[in-house]
Amino acid sequence: MRKSPWIALFLLVLVVSGNQRPAHADVTGTVSIDTSALFGPFELAFIFIDGSGTGDANNTVTLGNFLFGVGGSAGGVDTLLSTGGESGDFSSSVLLTDSAFLNIFASTFTPGSLLSFDFGFSTNVDAGGTPDELSLALLQSDGTVVNTQDPSGANSLLTVNFDAVHPGIAAFASDLTQAPIVIEASAAPEPASLALLATGLLVALWPLRRRRDLPRLQ
């Protein structure tokens, strides 16, 4: 019983590491949102704003492996809302570049039990003191944004500030959902790193194995 959390963690690491990752990404991870409380069509909007204000296109965000859970499905791209350096769709992958000051990719979807997607992005820091920022907003079918606990007032479910090599990621609960769960990997491990990680885990788990070998009291 005790070993199951460790094994699950180990397997999770392997799964995350083994997933197909966007190319040239410095930071990768997975985002999961419990959408079981949502009914009807909704829209996800990814907003990528250039901190330099010049559209310097020095960072890219790749989103893929969109899954909507039981009863869920991808919708169509909102071409009216989408703008700037964006391309792709939920069925394949989405690419955002800060080639304009404001870059938005928006697409409708039908919520299922769990929404998840993978992300990857570069981590170049803009000059001038204001970093690039990626945010995620949930819109209702009438276009109104779902309120969140985002203290900036932008009602974001998720924000990523490209202010360092390891960007700060924040998630906020909304009126309709819990805060998204973000599982982040700062880099895709090399095979040698995976071996070292596995070795470390085995060493860590070894005492558990020995304790299980002790005779049980009758």
Added chain:
Amino acid sequence: MTLWTRISGLAVTASMLIVAFAPRPAFAQLSFDAQHCPPVQVCTGALVVPGCSCLSNTEVVTKCAPHTKENGQVEAWCTEIIKGPPPLTPPPGCDPADINKKLQSATGTIEFVFAPKNCQITAAHCEALPGRHLQELADGTKVCAPNACSKQCSDFGGIEFCSKCIFLPIDPRKSVDPNDKIGKLGASAAQFVRGDTPLSYTIHFENLSTATAPAQIVVVTDQLDPQRVDLESFRLGPIALGDNTLPIAPGLKGFTGGMDFRPAQNLIVSIVATLDKTTGLVTWRFTSIDPDTGELTDNPDAGFLPPNTAPPAGEGSVVFTVMPKSGLATGTAIRNQATIVFDTNAPIPTPTWLNTIDRDAPATHMLPLARTQSAPTFVVAWTGSDAGSGISSYTVFVSDNGGPFSVWLEGSQSSAAYSGQTGHTYGFFSIGADQAGNVEALKTAAETTTQVVSSTSCASNVSSQVQITRSGYGYNFATQRFVQTVTLKNMTTAVITGPISLVLDGLSITATLFGPAGSTACALPAGSPYINFTGNLNPGASASTVLQFANPTRAGISYATRVLAGSAAR
């Protein structure tokens, strides 16, 4: 006297008898008299009938007709027909009434000054006159000058004389006894002139009161310098003998005519004025003619210029104008001197009149002002230089808060106190005028700018004591505003006393800070929006705020931060 006669259908008036000449002498051969003037006025040649007039005009048509002499010979008599002589104004003269009239009405006097001795006014008289004052020019000449000078043109016999300021001589620069020459008044001892208006000269001559006989023949010559003056622009001016002035129609380079002194004196004086365009020599020849013979009078007591025992009977003057040659450099001197010969006496030269060309405008500029002024009234200063006559005045323009420029002041001073308003920004530029009348080109931009800030101290800039962290921009779909979280952290060991203001300098023009607490006016740069943090900021403590930007065009947003602290003005 005034004579009316009809010539070619035009009524003309002359203030004196002016006789004309036919190509040949012996007016007695013509059967005309004062009641029967010739139908076509003859302007060159023999004397015509006393009492008839001949007027010259720039538009002259020469007509020749056969004339049968008494001996039966036929010869051509050529005439110059006057076409539309202009109405002639009375000559300026020098009588007190005329002087008084000028003094009372004019804001300046004519640049071309007739200044016989009896025209002078006293210093006391000048001081007593309204609108005038006694002034000493740079060369020591005392003049009666108008308080306000303005350009004024006067028409003398069709010749327009203009000047910006007219001075009446209190103490004539040079004696007119026995002769004198007065030219265009300029600035300083070098008599700087711009060179774009005619140089005007008056040559005075006088038969001394101690003389024992009237002058019968007077020849005035004036050698012009063809290298410095344009002979094509030469124009004759009025000719005065005693109380009489002969106006010369505009545009004439030569003149042949005369004056009839009868019946006061049984004498006619022929006047011939010529310009030799080759040499530049101008000659006026006055000859006393016996009307009975048409020849030079042989009466030693007869002459057109008597001893000057009753001025101005024994005085005379001639006038001419000529343009300086174009392209003369600043500093070029133009000297002019005349010579007067009375009968068989030795030539008497006049003094030399000097004018110096000044074609260059001065260059002026404002002295830099401090970026801010802590008091509404502050001193503004300017300076300049001029290659020729020197700067006579400055005109300083001011712009209030970027508005159009208007004249602030004019004068010769180089600084003055300007009274502004707190919070206003003032721009200044200057232009100058030199004593010759050259004016610097108008400028379009301020040469120095300053802002009047509150006389109280402004809030302290504590930017160096604070670490400022900005988040990236978010986008609020509901408000369509961009949002950004900014955090201030006190990096010092001392409390930063509030209120603390985050100032956004140089905010992108397309973006507007939503809900600012105000804009800076005291702590420069002015006009930057700011938001406030209430309370103090303790050492190591942080405070955050969310900025909201309206940015309809979705153009990039950028700005620089500044942190002000304390309760003083922002």
